[in-house]
Amino acid sequence: ANSMMSKILRIVSVERGYDPRVFTLVxxxxxxxxxxxxxxxxxGIGHVIVPPSPGMFSALGLLTADLFHDYSxxxxxxxxxADPAELERLYREMEVDGAATLSQEGIPERHRSFQRTLDIRYRGQGFELSVDTRKPVTRSSIAESVKAFHVKHNEVYGYSAEEEPTEIVNAKLRVIG
Structure with missing residues (x-):
């Protein structure tokens, strides 16, 4: 059992570029x-935490976590x-759908939030990265998202190619309540 858990811990740390020795294991x-x-x-982790009632974490998380729904x-x-008006229309459609879902779940408007992201890739690439975008969608906000994509691509893959054309693949919305 320990070898499987150790392998999983390596996947979520070392293989993502994190040194597990600088973290505390809970x-x-x-x-x-x-x-x-x-x-x-x-x-090689130097500190561990064993909280009171560790067997209750899943149940506690279930009871205290925000509800969310993802739309794409x-x-x-x-x-x-990319046409900013078309993207804004897509986001508004998703926001209407998301608000209706949260209403059905009994979440009051004051407890709702919406997070917009764009999936962007270099033209011809087989994978994309999600980056935040702001409301409303404008040429400027698209350019900011493309810049954020280059930064994130460099962080994740160790390089960016700002001279290469980029594609927006998906408009995504996370509705939180």
Whole structure:
């Protein structure tokens, strides 16, 4: 069991560019405290936390986490040619759908928020990265999102190619309540 948990911890840390030795490992679940010291030792983690009632974390999270729903609309346009009005229309449609869903779930308007993102990639690439975009969509906000894409691409993959054309693949909205 420890070897599988250790492998998973490596996937979510080392393989994503994080050094597990600079983090604190938190034990949760009914058996988490039985494994935490061995896992910390294997990964070189110097500190562990065993909270009171670690077996209750999942239930507590379920009770206290915000509800959210993700919406996505395909775009597939060169970022330079993307129509801000079309993107804004897509976001407004998703916001109406999301607000209706939260209303059905009994979430009052004052407890709702909307997070807009764009999936962007270099033209011809088979994968994209999500970056925040602001409201309303304008040429300027699209340009800011493309700049954020270049920064994120450099952080994730170690390079960016700002001279390469970019494509907007999806407009996405997370509705939170």
């Amino acid at each position: 034990a949760f679940g009914g058996a988490g405290p039985m494994h935490v010291c061995a896992l910390a030792e294997e990964l 609309r395909p775009v597939i346009r060169d970022a330079e040619e």
